[in-house]
Amino acid sequence: MATQSIKNAIKNDHPGVYLGQVLWWSVWLLVVFSGLVLSHWQWQRAAEKQQLLLQQQQADSSVNPHLEPAHLSEVILTGQFLNSHSLWLDNRTLNGQVGVALLTPFVDVAGRLWLIDRGFVNTQGKRGTLDQHIPAEQSRLVVIHGIWQTLNDTDTGFVLDDKPEGKRIPRIDLVYWPEATYHFSGVLHLQVNSQGLDERQRWWRPYQITPDKHLGYSLQWFLLAAVALVFAIVGRR
Numbered sequence: 188m189a190t191q192s193i194k195n196a197i198k199n200d201h202p203g204v205y206l207g208q209v210l211w212w213s214v215w216l217l218v219v220f221s222g223l224v225l226s227h228w229q230w231q232r233a234a235e236k237q238q239l240l241l242q243q244q245q246a247d248s249s250v251n252p253h254l255e256p257a258h259l260s261e262v263i264l265t266g267q268f269l270n271s272h273s274l275w276l277d278n279r280t281l282n283g284q285v286g287v288a289l290l291t292p293f294v295d296v297a298g299r300l301w302l303i304d305r306g307f308v309n310t311q312g313k314r315g316t317l318d319q320h321i322p323a324e325q326s327r328l329v330v331i332h333g334i335w336q337t338l339n340d341t342d343t344g345f346v347l348d349d350k351p352e353g354k355r356i357p358r359i360d361l362v363y364w365p366e367a368t369y370h371f372s373g374v375l376h377l378q379v380n381s382q383g384l385d386e387r388q389r390w391w392r393p394y395q396i397t398p399d400k401h402l403g404y405s406l407q408w409f410l411l412a413a414v415a416l417v418f419a420i421v422g423r424r
Contacts, residue, residue, distance in 0.1 A: 223408075223412045226405045226412065230405040232401045233398045236398040255370075256335040259336070266293055268322070273291040273321045274351070274354050274364075275308075275317055302373070304333075306377060308387060331377055333376050333377045335373055336373055359374050377389075
């Protein structure tokens with residue numbers, strides 16, 4: 188009883204000390220909680236990327252498919268590029284370089300249209316014309332090999348202004364080719380060309396950060412939360 192009275196007296200005589208303790212623990216517990224939340228989020232992202240990697244490894248290869256390919260499956264097509272209908276996907280980056288990606292419609296031997304990502308061109312941030320980088324029309328058939336990406340609202344990306352600038356487009360979307368009716372909603376990211384064409388760099392990856400990196404980030408956030416908790420206890424004492 189006497190001890191409780193002394194504590195109450197101290198609290199009444201020194202309200203600033205009590206408020207300081209509340210503020211101290213509020214700030215540090217918020218840091219700890221944020222670290223744990225971010226650690227858990229990165230752990231989940233690692234699991235998602237691992238599942239995506241497994242899905243890509245298990246996907247079957249398709250040769251001139253009649254049905255829509257599975258997301259991240261390997262697809263081999265025989266046909267012709269419609270080079271005159273090429274557009275440039277703007278604001279791409281690769282190894283610190285700024286540039287664009289060449290997107291060209293492709294008609295296969297069955298007459299189906301596919302959208303092909305043919306690779307990265309480094310523009311060094313310049314906004315000049317890119318017509319000199321578009322291959323000339325050819326009548327011969329070519330065989331191409333790529334990874335199929337099914338498009339949806341998240342794949343196409345969010346942009347404030349979706350209007351094209353000349354032949355530059357802000358996101359991958361089939362609406363920029365209104366003259367064509369595509370059989371499937373997606374884009375084939377070119378990997379191999381049997382004729383040796385399209386030696387551009389491959390900028391697209393199904394994931395930009397590997398599962399191992401996500402796990403590393405998760406560990407970093409967890410350790411930050413642990414250090415913050417220790418600092419809060421020791422520092423307050």
